[in-house]
Amino acid sequence: MDTEKMDKTPMYQYIVNDIKRKIESGELKPHDPLPTQIDLAKEYNTSEITSRRALSDLVQEGYVYRIRGKGSFIQENMRAAAGSKPIHTIYFAHQNQISNFNHPFFSEMFDGIKDVCEENGVAFHLWDIGQHYELPEDPDAGIILLTIADTFDLSRLTAWQKEGRKLVTVHFYYPHLGIPYVIVDNLTGGYLATQHLLSLGHRRIGVIITGNSILEINQEFTLRLQGYRLALSQHQIAFDPNLIAIMSGEGERLEMGFEGFKKLMALEDPPTAIFATSDYKAIGAMEAARSLGMKIPEDVSVMGYDDVKVSQYTYPSLSTVSQNTRKLGERAAEILLFELKDGDGQLLKDEVVPTLIHRESTGPAPR
Template sequence: METEKLDKTPMYQYIMNDIKRRIESGELNPHDPLPTQIELAKEYGTSEITSRRALSDLVQEGYVYRIRGKGSFIQEKAPAGGPKPIRTVFFAHKNHEIGAFSHPFFSDMFVGIKEVCEENGIGFHMWDIGEDYRLPDDPHAGIVLLTTTAHNSFDLARLTEWQREGRRIVTVHFYYPHLGIPYVIVDNLTGGYLATQHLLSLGHRRIGVILTGRSIMEVNQEFSLRLQGYRLALSQHQLPFDPELVAFMDAEHESVEMGSAGFRQLMALADPPTAIFATSDYKAIGAMNAAREMGLRVPDEISILGYDDVEVSELMYPSLSTVNQNTKKLGERAAEILLFELKDDGGGGLIKDEIVPTLVPRDSTGPAPDRQTEG
């Protein structure tokens, strides 16, 4: 520390002033890392409570930003007359049913966004754009945008309009690379691959899929990618793709009933599968119910694997093997891109990130039964 504290300025304020001086002198540059609060406390001979307050107030004043798990960094100063820093982040959606946000895909994402915002003194709220596509009045707000609805009726022309207005937007769940809008998504192809590879590693060669959609040509983006991951895993084991092993369930919302119907359809085949990849936990639970009603033991006679890792999946009997989408990390990255990575001039190329899901093996999947012929 180059300067000494000679007046009665509170120590937290003294630390702030010294860091500001080092920024103005060029000793600290944009995106340079700062010492941890423990290191700052030692450097200035004070308590961690004091150094924590100094860092928090520097965040509030826009001098410093924080990235979870990485530390505190010097904020890039906006040019005079340029856009103001983001002080509020909104999760914007169009008429989405509020009850759907209790699903872990969203609830975990909200936790991730909220934690990054709180660490940086940023407000976080939800916002329904409604039929008139009205964004918050604050033109400097950051927008985490969900474009999907039950009927996929989002007017994509609005995205172009918002771009022209200079709105700071990152999309989640679905993405539009041709528009150059930053996005964060879960890698559903890898998720489908991990699920199928798990079943293949247990010796299964006849693996059925219960998929949401009307047909292979009418499946939305996320389920189409999960199916691609399924096909990729099969191809790596020199197994042909058999269309009759895909049960399409046409519905607007995931349900247990879809899984039950899909399971019965697949088990009615002349050569039924020995394992089922239900592309959501709700469908997987329905499949487990149908298996029990048909007198089939899980996993001894049929293995069942879901997708989403909803809270009740671990409580099922047997506990449900599934794929966790890691959407808390998705939320963290969406907030970090808005707060720290967007360029006001639009330069630097498309900002994007794909979150890799995690396989969660439990008791509903096991070795292929002897009745199966090895392929």
């Protein structure tokens, strides 16, 4: 391979031009891997700083994409060649939700977005759209959008589509609008939590869930409840609505779990295990168990959901479900940077599978 440079073009630009030439000639095809910056520096007899600069420029121009931990690859959708500007900034757009962002669901998702952005030389910021639904002025910015299903004005989504905004929604989704989305598979999460308790011999499993009624439960909790019912049906266990404690209120609070647990334990035939659909409710349920003189997990098992930081330090440590939201953030950013194609009517979507974490709060069903 002839990599001799005969003119006064800066070396990083020479590498950029040479790789573009190989792409245009077909020598490099979409998704082909490129050498590492170390190997690229050796190939062109230059420094790693120069090869890093070349790779960064190729990413910025839309010819190359990076996947964290795997390397650099030739872009399939040549934004630069097609005249469409590459994304230089990704915004996480929300509506007055910043007070909730300390929850690991969001903090880990932001880490995932940031990792992909840093790998590809893209800036990352939070953006509050406010009551007037104002997106950043940059029409080429990538938008990862968090909506609130009960209050969000869906006509704004349609308007942003018509403007050609580069959108991906997370957490909540609207397949009928054709907007790309990434979500956590809450049905599988609810199934995993319930199956874990069933595998320990529990047959009376209570659920503490947030909502105003069985018909007024939000999207994510509804799916977790569906996963619970699916696991029961596979074990030929009839669904008993008396085992569902529905707790109303804003946000997830210990009090919901405390009151929900006492309500379930007051049944004539109480459950031997509790699946609380958030860790905060689960921790409240554990406090209620202690107040009733019950031992965990000897008398009753308690299962949470979310894997908040404190769950590993409770006594006993809380079994829970991790939503793997770092991966959620990574996939949302990757879809914006690498997979969106102008004029392609195909709906892009991804579901991140949760992980069961077995700790000390769940054990065999009491005899």
